[in-house]
Amino acid sequence: MRLLVLPPKDLAGLHHERDPSVGCIACHGGHGTRMRMAVRAVAALDTLKFLAGAYREPTHMKLPLRDAECRPCHTPILRRPGATGGEAPTFAAEAETEGRAGTSYHAIREHDTVRVACVRCHGAHTTDSDAASRFISKTVVVPVCQECHKDM
Secondary structure, eight states, rough: OOOOOOOSSSSSHHHHHHHTOOHHHHOOOOSSSSHHHHHHHHHHHHHHHHHTTTOOOOOOSSSSOOOOHHHHHHHHHHTTTOOOOOOOOTTTTHHHOOOOTSGGGGGGGGGGGGOHHHHHHOOOOOOOOOGGTTTBBHHHHHHHHHOOOOOO
């Protein structure tokens, strides 16, 4: 049996495409044996559903995903160079570290003290967006922004 390889439809797929060793456990690994076993069980069931043509993307996360799971690979966005552990994150260096425009959310200094979980905007399994927009869905992000920016 030969599997057809399609372009990634979500952030999780993009991570796996760029590094095939990145699977569900890389982000949903949590801490401890119990959580790792839960992740493997959900992944196995989802794989069987996918192969049977019955898989549907969940509307909410079955497994927790905290910012701590994003930090090992995405620290340049979360902390300015030379910052110590006790300092608040500074996102202004994001334009240099990730090559994005200095007007993105992470590059605006006023957002340094705002605490928004990564997955509130970067839905790992969002399918109504694309890789070019880093899988950020406007239908998800705009309400998050409106929590502070009432005039949007």
